[in-house]
Amino acid sequence: MNFTFTQRHKLVAAVLMAIGILGIVLGAINAPEGDMTRTWASLLLGNFFFMVIALAGLAFVCIQYVAEVGWSAIIKRIPLAMSTYIPVAGIFMVVIFLLGHKEIYPWTMEVLDHHLAKKASFLNVPFFLIRMVIYFAIWIAFAVVIRKNALKEDEIGGTSMYMKNRKLSAAFLVLYLISSSMMAWDFIMSIDPYWFSTLFGWYVFASGWVSGLSMIGLIVVYLKRQGLLPGLKESHVHDIGKFMFGFSVFWTYLWFAQFMLYWFGNLPEEIGYFIPRLTVYRPLFLLNFAINFITPFLVLMTRDAKRKLSVMATAAIIILVGHWLDVYLMIMPGTVGSNYSFGWSEIGATAFFGGLFMFIVMKSLASVPLIAKNHPMLKEALNHNI
Amino acid sequence: MSHYESPLRKPLILQDKTLHDITEDICRPIEQKPTKLWYAAFTVASICLVWWVVCVSYTLGTGLGTWGTNKTIGWAWDITNFVWWVGIGHAGTLISAVLLLFRQKWRLSINRSAEAMTIFAVICAASFIVSHMGRPWLAYWPLPLPNQFGSLWVNFNSALVWDVFAISTYFSVSLVFWYTGLIPDFAVLRDRAIAKNLAPWRKSFYSIVSFGWMGTAKNWQRFEEVSLVLAGLSTPLVLSVHTIVSMDFATSIIPGWHTTIFPPYFVAGAIFSGFAMVQTLLIITRKILNLEAYITIYHIDMMNRVIMITGSIVGCAYITEFFIAWYSGVEYESYCFVNRATGAYWWAYWSMMTCNVFSPQIFWSKKARTSVALTFVVSIFVNIGMWFERYVIIVSSLHRDFLPSSWSMHHPTFTEVGIFIGSLGLFFVLFLLFAKFFPVIAMSELKTIVKSSSTQAKKYQKENVELVTSH
Numbered sequence: 068m069n070f071t072f073t074q075r076h077k078l079v080a081a082v083l084m085a086i087g088i089l090g091i092v093l094g095a096i097n098a099p100e101g102d103m104t105r106t107w108a109s110l111l112l113g114n115f116f117f118m119v120i121a122l123a124g125l126a127f128v129c130i131q132y133v134a135e136v137g138w139s140a141i142i143k144r145i146p147l148a149m150s151t152y153i154p155v156a157g158i159f160m161v162v163i164f165l166l167g168h169k170e171i172y173p174w175t176m177e178v179l180d181h182h183l184a185k186k187a188s189f190l191n192v193p194f195f196l197i198r199m200v201i202y203f204a205i206w207i208a209f210a211v212v213i214r215k216n217a218l219k220e221d222e223i224g225g226t227s228m229y230m231k232n233r234k235l236s237a238a239f240l241v242l243y244l245i246s247s248s249m250m251a252w253d254f255i256m257s258i259d260p261y262w263f264s265t266l267f268g269w270y271v272f273a274s275g276w277v278s279g280l281s282m283i284g285l286i287v288v289y290l291k292r293q294g295l296l297p298g299l300k301e302s303h304v305h306d307i308g309k310f311m312f313g314f315s316v317f318w319t320y321l322w323f324a325q326f327m328l329y330w331f332g333n334l335p336e337e338i339g340y341f342i343p344r345l346t347v348y349r350p351l352f353l354l355n356f357a358i359n360f361i362t363p364f365l366v367l368m369t370r371d372a373k374r375k376l377s378v379m380a381t382a383a384i385i386i387l388v389g390h391w392l393d394v395y396l397m398i399m400p401g402t403v404g405s406n407y408s409f410g411w412s413e414i415g416a417t418a419f420f421g422g423l424f425m426f427i428v429m430k431s432l433a434s435v436p437l438i439a440k441n442h443p444m445l446k447e448a449l450n451h452n453i
Numbered sequence: 454m455s456h457y458e459s460p461l462r463k464p465l466i467l468q469d470k471t472l473h474d475i476t477e478d479i480c481r482p483i484e485q486k487p488t489k490l491w492y493a494a495f496t497v498a499s500i501c502l503v504w505w506v507v508c509v510s511y512t513l514g515t516g517l518g519t520w521g522t523n524k525t526i527g528w529a530w531d532i533t534n535f536v537w538w539v540g541i542g543h544a545g546t547l548i549s550a551v552l553l554l555f556r557q558k559w560r561l562s563i564n565r566s567a568e569a570m571t572i573f574a575v576i577c578a579a580s581f582i583v584s585h586m587g588r589p590w591l592a593y594w595p596l597p598l599p600n601q602f603g604s605l606w607v608n609f610n611s612a613l614v615w616d617v618f619a620i621s622t623y624f625s626v627s628l629v630f631w632y633t634g635l636i637p638d639f640a641v642l643r644d645r646a647i648a649k650n651l652a653p654w655r656k657s658f659y660s661i662v663s664f665g666w667m668g669t670a671k672n673w674q675r676f677e678e679v680s681l682v683l684a685g686l687s688t689p690l691v692l693s694v695h696t697i698v699s700m701d702f703a704t705s706i707i708p709g710w711h712t713t714i715f716p717p718y719f720v721a722g723a724i725f726s727g728f729a730m731v732q733t734l735l736i737i738t739r740k741i742l743n744l745e746a747y748i749t750i751y752h753i754d755m756m757n758r759v760i761m762i763t764g765s766i767v768g769c770a771y772i773t774e775f776f777i778a779w780y781s782g783v784e785y786e787s788y789c790f791v792n793r794a795t796g797a798y799w800w801a802y803w804s805m806m807t808c809n810v811f812s813p814q815i816f817w818s819k820k821a822r823t824s825v826a827l828t829f830v831v832s833i834f835v836n837i838g839m840w841f842e843r844y845v846i847i848v849s850s851l852h853r854d855f856l857p858s859s860w861s862m863h864h865p866t867f868t869e870v871g872i873f874i875g876s877l878g879l880f881f882v883l884f885l886l887f888a889k890f891f892p893v894i895a896m897s898e899l900k901t902i903v904k905s906s907s908t909q910a911k912k913y914q915k916e917n918v919e920l921v922t923s924h
Contacts, residue, residue, distance in 0.1 A: 185782050268773065328703050336781070336782075
């Protein structure tokens with residue numbers, strides 16, 4: 068059974084992108100004194116949010132191979148489709164950096180104080196660009212080859228492609244362990260270039276990972292409602308729900324560890340990052356915790372909740388909104404500062420990238436069979452009953 | 454859960470063992486007299502335990518001046534050993550709780566002894582907390598008890614107080630979890646003792662400890678419910694205990710201690726060291742008790758993968774700390790890390806790096822992962838490396854104080870070394886007693902996978918594959 072990318076889907080994606088472009092343009096035109104900081108920060112927000120979701124899709128697929136997972140064999144095409152968005156995110160990330168770096172990253176200024184001058188051997192435009200290209204080259208290469216192998220399995224059968232992908236996945240996960248931390252330092256942490264946190268990379272990973280799991284859950288629920296995943300049982304949805312629940316708690320754990328240790332130590336070079344977040348951003352800072360911890364914790368606690376499509380869809384949307392806010396709180400205090408709001412720029416940029424993400428993912432989902440044909444774990448997945 | 458398994462899955466019970474074989478193989482060592490090897494090991498461990506008693510008594514009688522700690526280095530071997538032992542305990546909880554939630558069937562042959570190891574390791578760890586207090590008769594002071602000392606109350610802002618709660622919760626939950634699993638197995642031993650008319654103490658001992666277990670459907674239903682609840686409770690504990698231990702350091706503002714990655718990185722390190730200790734123990738146990746059919750090469754392979762992954766995560770954290778120390782621009786942080794690698798304790802740092810980061814990388818090769826001898830060697834390496842990790846973190850961060858006049862070195866004394874070696878004696882005495890009187894494999898639980906994952910089941914599935922998968 069295949070997913071068809073209908074005119075209606077295309078229309079929704081196109082409308083989202085159109086609203087997005089309109090919003091970005093309106094936001095830029097209305098910018099006071101031609102200050103484009105908010106526009107660029109919003110573009111970074113939208114692109115980064117969907118980039119980490121796409122990366123989480125690829126990481127999810129790789130983990131299924133390396134851990135020899137059985138139950139997920141019938142849903143693997145969904146994260147695989149998500150991973151096809153990575154190149155698009157890469158192009159936009161390079162463009163946003165090239166055109167907007169002056170507005171987003173203070174270390175790109177002509178004159179640097181002695182703190183930033185010390186870091187200039189790492190934080191400089193050419194080296195940043197080189198790193199960025201390396202990250203995306205690695206991610207895209209693995210995403211393309213792993214997807215190709217997975218699709219080839221449909222034709223040739225056997226376990227050779229599975230074994231091949233298992234090796235590739237192990238290699239990817241090692242590189243991802245390193246590159247996901249480094250890209251978080253580069254793309255996000257260097258917005259506040261005086262600040263540093265050893266945990267930051269893992270914290271950003273946790274946020275993107277939960278978003279990715281929720282996106283998988285949301286797409287699975289959508290496809291199931293369309294009657295497109297006949298082999299999918301409540302047990303599969305339950306398992307995705309467990310992941311969303313568990314990793315929401317895991318995100319909270321890292322959020323708390325990072326915040327508490329700096330709040331507790333109260334050193335000027337460390338607490339500086341949290342001062343705007345605890346003052347002008349305070350309502351959002353607390354909302355972030357409430358949406359991303361308390362809501363999934365209470366909503367997804369019971370077994371019945373995780374087995375119900377409507378509850379799962381609601382939880383997935385809440386978590387996605389919550390982690391968008393999390394990324395917002397990573398980017399905005401260091402860029403627009405106290406002049407933050409939710410207007411044309413923020414909503415427009417996110418709608419644009421959301422529409423683009425939808426278009427790319429649905430297109431690649433429709434281009435191949437929705438369920439892998441010769442996956443060696445497929446029978447286990449069809450017999451999955453917990 | 455369905456009994457169907459993908460042809461890619463390896464059997465977890467070898468040699469065509471039946472349900473009855475499992476009972477016989479696990480109960481036999483308990484019902485027979487111990488072997489000479491057991492007596493030899495028990496003697497050595499007991500001697501170490503006696504040494505532990507002597508050194509601890511000497512410390513408590515004379516004072517903490519018998520140790521090599523000083524004004525600058527106030528914590529050294531004591532807290533290193535404490536963290537090392539707590540960390541080792543983590544594998545047991547991970548295997549029994551997290552791997553249960555992840556439906557990893559291979560945990561079934563190893564969970565019992567890993568959980569036992571957890572309990573004994575936490576006992577060893579707690580002994581260091583008590584002995585480093587110097588006045589163990591006041592060991593109840595960290596508890597928030599109503600008292601008659603005026604306004605004396607524990608400092609809830611101190612991570613050390615959080616640790617008291619973390620460790621005691623962890624110990625209680627692990628103990629209950631372990632014991633719950635033991636009940637059906639004790640009942641088997643009880644029934645066999647009665648049927649075979651074994652020594653009277655066996656009948657009464659196993660009758661008492663099995664709590665009147667009858668093996669009814671209701672018994673099993675409650676058993677499974679309790680197991681799931683305890684697994685749910687233990688999973689956050691796997692993370693929380695070592696997180697709080699890491700906060701003993703990270704809530705301070707000492708360069709080298711005050712870093713945000715500590716909580717998850719300590720947890721990864723704890724799982725890493727715990728699995729290494731499980732390997733060390735199980736490779737010996739499976740040989741002595743002839744359990745090769747249950748603790749198979751595949752089990753060793755899987756544990757080696759966990760060791761490789763967690764070792765790499767730990768390595769990644771080391772490098773992250775190093776990089777951010779430079780990136781932060783804080784000269785005290787940068788100095789601390791450069792000094793770790795090149796200063797007076799360079800040998801400890803590079804022992805740590807070699808054992809923890811480089812040595813497990815050998816497990817990328819399947820040949821290495823499935824070699825029992827090599828696994829044993831690497832597991833010892835990791836045990837040593839993880840001890841050095843804590844030593845490096847604690848001592849190297851302290852020994853260069855802010856004031857150069859306070860700079861110091863730590864020289865361990867005979868007593869300190871004695872307490873550490875002695876704690877190994879304590880651990881092995883407990884483990885050997887466990888291996889003699891308790892079933893080292895959770896036989897009742899293991900029996901649940903005979904129909905899906907034994908060599909017999911695999912043969913059956915191969916012959917009747919259509920029959921099994923038709924629905």
